[in-house]
Amino acid sequence: MDNKDKKEPGIIKKSFSLGKALFRYAKEGFPNVSQEVYEQRMMLCNSCELLDKQSASCKSCGCVVEYKGRMETESCPEKKW
Ligand code: SF4
Numbered sequence: 001m002d003n004k005d006k007k008e009p010g011i012i013k014k015s016f017s018l019g020k021a022l023f024r025y026a027k028e029g030f031p032n033v034s035q036e037v038y039e040q041r042m043m044l045c046n047s048c049e050l051l052d053k054q055s056a057s058c059k060s061c062g063c064v065v066e067y068k069g070r071m072e073t074e075s076c077p078e079k080k081w
Contacts, residue, residue: 033070
């Protein structure tokens, strides 16, 4: 199956991913990346075939990239950033 045809994860997987991301983020004291790093991340997401442009979420992890991209404790599940 081509990556662009990948379906968005279901609500349970999305909730689990979000919970893990928030736990990591809170545990480290809510660290954010610089504006420059954030913009680089968003540029990569916006050109990625796994971005669901309608929901602005990643089809690999289910996260809303606008929020995930700000968190220093997060990384791209496909190792693009
Ligand atoms: S987090 Fe990674 S896989 Fe997901 S949309 Fe962004 S670049 Fe693509």
